[in-house]
Amino acid sequence: MNKKLIESMRAQMTPGAEVRAALDAKLSEPVSQQSVRWRRGSAGLLTNWSGTAVSFSCGAVAVCAALLLCAYFWPGSDQVSLHSYTVMESGIAGYITENTAAIPESGLDTGAGGGAFIGALPPKGGDVPVQEQAAEAYQKLMEHFGDDYPAWYGGAYISEGDLLTVLLVESEDPGDKTLELQVLEWTDDGRVGFSTAKYSLTHLKGLMEQLNELSEQNAACREYMEGWGIDEESNRIELSLTEANEKVLSILSELDPEDDAIYVKVGQRASADLSEDPVSHTVQPGGAVVPEGKEPILEGKEPIAIEPWVDDVDGAHYDILPAEVEDLPEKKPGKVQSVPEEDMSASECFEIATSSCVPDASVPNQRDSFLEGGEDGI
Amino acid sequence: MKILPQRAGGGMEMEQVIDRYQDMVYGLALAKTGNRADADDVFQEVFLAYYQSGKAFREEEHRKAWLLRTTVNQCRRIVGSTWRKKTVPLSEREEIPVLFREPEENEVWQAMQGLAEDYRLPLYLFYFQELSAQEIAKVLSIRPGAVRMRLSRGREQLRQALKGAYFDE
Numbered sequence: 001m002n003k004k005l006i007e008s009m010r011a012q013m014t015p016g017a018e019v020r021a022a023l024d025a026k027l028s029e030p031v032s033q034q035s036v037r038w039r040r041g042s043a044g045l046l047t048n049w050s051g052t053a054v055s056f057s058c059g060a061v062a063v064c065a066a067l068l069l070c071a072y073f074w075p076g077s078d079q080v081s082l083h084s085y086t087v088m089e090s091g092i093a094g095y096i097t098e099n100t101a102a103i104p105e106s107g108l109d110t111g112a113g114g115g116a117f118i119g120a121l122p123p124k125g126g127d128v129p130v131q132e133q134a135a136e137a138y139q140k141l142m143e144h145f146g147d148d149y150p151a152w153y154g155g156a157y158i159s160e161g162d163l164l165t166v167l168l169v170e171s172e173d174p175g176d177k178t179l180e181l182q183v184l185e186w187t188d189d190g191r192v193g194f195s196t197a198k199y200s201l202t203h204l205k206g207l208m209e210q211l212n213e214l215s216e217q218n219a220a221c222r223e224y225m226e227g228w229g230i231d232e233e234s235n236r237i238e239l240s241l242t243e244a245n246e247k248v249l250s251i252l253s254e255l256d257p258e259d260d261a262i263y264v265k266v267g268q269r270a271s272a273d274l275s276e277d278p279v280s281h282t283v284q285p286g287g288a289v290v291p292e293g294k295e296p297i298l299e300g301k302e303p304i305a306i307e308p309w310v311d312d313v314d315g316a317h318y319d320i321l322p323a324e325v326e327d328l329p330e331k332k333p334g335k336v337q338s339v340p341e342e343d344m345s346a347s348e349c350f351e352i353a354t355s356s357c358v359p360d361a362s363v364p365n366q367r368d369s370f371l372e373g374g375e376d377g378i
Numbered sequence: 379m380k381i382l383p384q385r386a387g388g389g390m391e392m393e394q395v396i397d398r399y400q401d402m403v404y405g406l407a408l409a410k411t412g413n414r415a416d417a418d419d420v421f422q423e424v425f426l427a428y429y430q431s432g433k434a435f436r437e438e439e440h441r442k443a444w445l446l447r448t449t450v451n452q453c454r455r456i457v458g459s460t461w462r463k464k465t466v467p468l469s470e471r472e473e474i475p476v477l478f479r480e481p482e483e484n485e486v487w488q489a490m491q492g493l494a495e496d497y498r499l500p501l502y503l504f505y506f507q508e509l510s511a512q513e514i515a516k517v518l519s520i521r522p523g524a525v526r527m528r529l530s531r532g533r534e535q536l537r538q539a540l541k542g543a544y545f546d547e
Contacts, residue, residue, distance in 0.1 A: 001505055002544045009483050010506050013405040019418045027392060027429055176431065177447045181516055189515060189522060
């Protein structure tokens with residue numbers, strides 16, 4: 001486009017002096033004090049409250065302490081909070097510890113030990129060529145991380161359409177797209193999408209290590225913990241238990257106080273369906289099943305098959321056919337009557353076909369060649 | 379003018395940042411919203427957000443990208459705000475047309491405003507802000523290929539609307 005015209009227009013697309021003055025005035029105002037979030041525990045209450053409310057806070061703390069003491073000595077108050085869990089009716093599929101040998105080839109770091117891993121990225125050079133672009137973007141992203149993942153990184157997975165979805169830990173400013181731009185730059189604008197997550201991958205890895213230690217050091221936990229792994233897509237750890245053991249669930253509740261970083265599944269390990277009737281059929285030699293109401297044929301008493309014998313057919317005459325084949329007629333069939341010619345005079349196709357064959361008289365060469373050909377034909 | 383406290387900037391004072399990028403932010407807001415009242419709001423919101431974010435950028439390109447991206451987001455927020463639609467009387471929503479000095483400038487502006495936003499913004503960023511397809515892709519969160527396609531189609535539509543005038547090529 002016309003560059004002078006564009007420059008002239010651009011020079012006029014500026015904010016007015018009043019707008020700029022209004023902005024400066026707003027910027028000169030003192031920054032409003034952000035509200036401090038309440039923290040858990042009485043210590044947090046004391047630290048957040050201002051000095052004028054100290055006496056009130058002391059009273060409140062005293063009341064809280066009294067309530068805690070009452071709760072401690074109240075009968076039946078020794079109930080321990082348990083982690084939530086989901087009962088899997090179809091049994092535990094996946095997360096079988098015996099299969100963990102194949103896990104490191106999955107592509108992503110799942111933390112040390114543990115179980116299988118859901119939502120894994122494809123193995124490098126694996127049999128999923130469709131996901132190559134996303135996997136390449138993932139490798140580029142990993143190159144920018146050091147030994148530890150950054151606190152804002154919640155994990156990554158490949159979603160439908162060969163798109164690498166990078167999870168960013170929720171921030172206080174949803175409009176801030178700096179991280180997205182940074183990731184896009186690192187991945188050379190590869191096929192990358194973004195989603196938010198509550199927990200960073202570092203936090204989940206820390207939980208994984210705690211679960212690993214738990215299974216190694218605690219015999220009760222080792223007995224019931226079947227398998228566990230990070231599901232980056234769901235931004236949580238999935239843990240399967242063979243039984244909803246209260247002791248294990250209480251420990252898990254301490255590890256995951258908000259009850260959403262570890263998803264606990266309880267179910268029996270998948271096994272053969274025993275509800276089916278056992279096989280009770282008698283099998284004869286050779287694998288044939290004895291029909292109901294008949295005695296099985298004992299070994300060594302099998303009937304001998306007897307071939308049928310026909311007296312009037314011996315080997316020398318075996319290929320003689322029972323009836324003679326009718327001879328073919330000696331004379332050739334009569335002349336076939338000619339098919340009457342179709343009247344094509346009214347047909348448009350015929351006209352088109354014939355007209356295309358008629359030479360154009362205005363073109364002498366064409367006409368001459370046609371005539372020559374005709375004479376030769378004659 | 380009062381010296382603004384240096385909160386955001388990373389080595390660049392707030393006033394310098396505004397001086398440097400105010401035309402870019404305001405122009406993009408004007409191109410996206412189509413009226414000066416909304417552009418004024420967006421302009422203020424963007425720099426207030428920048429000031430309050432306390433961001434420090436290692437490179438100037440990152441600051442520029444952040445401001446452009448925030449401008450697009452603020453435009454969406456202000457234009458698409460249901461609160462705004464409900465509370466602003468229709469009589470006040472009559473938008474005063476953006477007027478330029480020269481008639482041909484107004485003609486180009488009207489032709490650009492007649493384009494769909496998908497084409498208008500890439501064209502604006504390409505011709506007025508002189509961004510590359512890669513940079514436009516980052517600002518609009520679309521793929522560079524999509525930017526090139528929109529530029530091509532948008533330019534063709536603009537050429538038709540202007541009947542071929544003002545195109546040097």
